[in-house]
Amino acid sequence: MTSFVLLLDPIPADSPATAYEIAATLRFVPATEPILTAFDAGAGRGDGIFETLGAHDGRVRGVDAHLHRLAASAEKLDLPAPHPEQWRAAIAQVMDALPIQGQASIRLTITRGTEAHGPTCWITGTAIASEFPERTTGVRVVTLSRGYTNDVGESSPWLLVGAKTLSYAINMAALREAKRRGADDVIFTSTDGFALEGPTSSLLIRRGTTIVTPAIQFGILAGTTQADLFSHLQADGFTCEYRTIGVEELREADAVWLVSSVRLAVPVTEVDGHTIPTDLALTARMNAALLS
Ligand code: PLP
Known part of the structure; x- marks a missing residue:
């Protein structure tokens, strides 16, 4: 290496x-x-x-x-x-x-x-060396509670949830828990029922022609890949929104992705054992745009 x-x-x-x-x-x-x-x-x-x-x-x-x-x-x-x-x-x-x-x-x-x-x-x-096969094969995720309410970023800023700190032991423990449950990755949830982000990625969902990501004031990291993708997706005719995403919306979505700087956009194929639709054509366009 x-x-x-x-x-x-x-x-x-x-x-x-x-x-x-x-x-x-x-x-x-x-x-x-x-x-x-x-x-x-x-x-x-x-x-x-x-x-x-x-x-x-x-x-x-x-x-x-x-x-x-x-x-x-x-x-x-x-x-x-x-x-x-x-x-x-x-x-x-x-x-x-x-x-x-x-x-x-x-x-x-x-x-x-x-x-x-x-x-x-x-x-x-x-x-x-890896070609990141999960960009096409996707990942199975489990939802895991982060143990905080959705407004923790505003109510308890000393928890540093919106900062990219070196304290990633919890994020890595969540990934190991996902493996124990037979999944590949995690979507963190708040105790009041909202989907937040992955341990090393931002969350995007598609509902028709609208792409949604959780608003960053709710104590998640502001994703650079998500922001980059929003510019591309808007130019591609999609409406892009920042808002809260209820956990139940994950199963109702037309597609769900975890996106990050190195792995790029990865489609989610399963949430807590429930198969969800994937949009491989749009995933390929998103990754091509990021790599272009
Ligand atoms: N959220 C968390 C907790 C992360 O650790 C990361 C990246 O590592 C992201 C989101 C995605 O950020 P970016 O797209 O800037 O890589």
């Missing part, structure tokens, strides 16, 4: 650093070299944030949208704002190091680091 690690020596977001000065803050390290101390808050407490970007044939998708969300997550966690040009230059360096052909994932990470040295920042770039 081809993978790279690029360390960033973080600079203040408003620093007027030149491209030359920024380049001096970036350093490739061997993928096997340790880059954290045992006291780093990212390792000890999952205290930090990340972004995962998808790349295809040398083109990385949604850099602006991901940097925007990285900055929003930093603000929610009271971490120093990232310097956009520094991260942009770092992404470009990692892209240059990856093979020109095929798919890759680029992961940006900022931990709270240590008191003495402040945040630890790095990017990894990994070439992906």
Whole structure:
């Protein structure tokens, strides 16, 4: 597997650093070299944030949208704002190091680091061999409660549900629970009966010519792939809506997808053991648009 690690020596977001000065803050390290101390808050407490970007044939998708969300997550966690040009230059360096052909994932990470040295920042770039068969075969999902009401993002912002934090142990545990139940993936639900998002993906449903995704003020992550798809789908004649989605709507939908930056749009074939219709033609158009 081809993978790279690029360390960033973080600079203040408003620093007027030149491209030359920024380049001096970036350093490739061997993928096997340790880059954290045992006291780093990212390792000890999952205290930090990340972004995962998808790349295809040398083109990385949604850099602006991901940097925007990285900055929003930093603000929610009271971490120093990232310097956009520094991260942009770092992404470009990692892209240059990856093979020109095929798919890759680029992961940006900022931990709270240590008191003495402040945040630890790095990017990894990994070439992906998989062709993601689930883009056509789909995934079976189970609904699992997140244990919160739908308005938790507004009522309890310290739960950080709309930030992309490093604390993904719960999301990974939910995926293992799905496997135990004979499914492939999860749609999280709120305790008051709404469908929210997947552990690593946003939820879209189709009802006729309308595509719906849960509104982000209800404590889910603002998906960059979903936003990108909404522009394509609107241009394709669909009406796109942000609103609450009742859990029962999943079974009534004409199609359901989980969408994310690397796996892209994946059709859902089953919800809690009930077969639901898939729209393979539209899925193929959506993925072609994302990869174009
Ligand atoms: N929701 C959660 C919880 C996620 O972890 C992710 C991506 O990892 C998404 C939604 C989809 O976001 P994006 O489309 O920006 O990859």
